[in-house]
Amino acid sequence: MKCIITGGNVKALGKAVHSLSRIGDEVYIQPLKEGLSLRAVNASHSAYACFLFAPLFFQHYAPGESGPIPDAGPVRCKVFMKSFLAVFRSLSLLEKTVEKCIISLHFCDSRLRVQLHCKYGVVKTHDLSFQECESLQAVFDTEQCTQNLRAPPRLLVDAVVHFPLTLAEVTMGASPGGKLTFRSYLEEVTEAGQAMVTELCLSEDEFQVFHVQQETQITFCLKEFRGLLSFAESSNLPINIHFGIPGRPAIFTLEDPLLEVHLVLATLAEPDGDSSQMTNCTPKAIVPAYDFTNDDIDAYMIAMETTCAGGEGACPSPSTDPRDLDSNHEETVPGTPPQKKFRSFFFGSVLNQSQTLLYSGSGQEVLAEDSEGES
Known part of the structure; x- marks a missing residue:
């Protein structure tokens, strides 16, 4: 190459x-x-x-x-x-x-x-x-997202600049009435009176596309989102936002004849029995902590990360036991977001054709074949 x-x-x-x-x-x-x-x-x-x-x-x-x-x-x-x-x-x-x-x-x-x-x-x-190594591939379909927005990068940059750099996550709420909100997400606060919550509203007129079918509120990582905004602003490309219900991934895309950019972020799943309500631009009680335990990003994200076998210098596969491919395995992972439980939606190894037949014949469900192309 x-x-x-x-x-x-x-x-x-x-x-x-x-x-x-x-x-x-x-x-x-x-x-x-x-x-x-x-x-x-x-x-x-x-x-x-x-x-x-x-x-x-x-x-x-x-x-x-x-x-x-x-x-x-x-x-x-x-x-x-x-x-x-x-x-x-x-x-x-x-x-x-x-x-x-x-x-x-x-x-x-x-x-x-x-x-x-x-x-x-x-x-x-x-x-x-x-x-x-094997390919790192995400599988997603923006056509299945019920909510779609398009905004100039400067609009979103000016929105998130009000949040502190130490803030791990932000909650975005959308309403069919033509309003989008960004609000600080705080996981645990011992004394609510000492917490600073920032919230701002954007109107439909400020967006190039505003297609929202129902009131929705999703929470995602802010650090990674800032990275995309920085690139979008420098290239002056509008940002397309595709999302659905809480717990399903939000997809952010940039398109140009010279390049395509995709950012897929997991969102926090709302507790059982809780309905999704869009926040208003008024102070409100801090919501209880969420977790990613019930996130549905498994259906969208499949990554295969192993080095090629053979040779002493080859990096060993992170997973060699078929039991490690269980997508319902839970683990506590450090990083962003901090100390939350995730379902492992990234496979540790790639199944070749013989392994695929073996697992499919023994009742092991093959969720995806090795992908060599773009999504």
């Missing part, structure tokens, strides 16, 4: 890496015929992001047919986010000095090479170690 990025697109790539750095500790790189895919998932498995750069984004784009092993399928690898981010650390420096960026994969020594061709003939070469 080899691609060449020139001009302002170098900074756009850097902004995408900065946005992904708010999601996870690793970036998954997969060159496809449709373009170069960069993906990430957070530690608590509640957020997934994908940037797909079309071939027109590059001055030259050669994805390559397969890896070093013939008939092994498309190239898939992952690198540490900190290493990849360090290459694009200073966005202002990229814009002022870098004229061309060349990214290539070298399988002989398992290196991802990023070369920055700067002014005055200066060339900066970064060789990053990578691991071959």
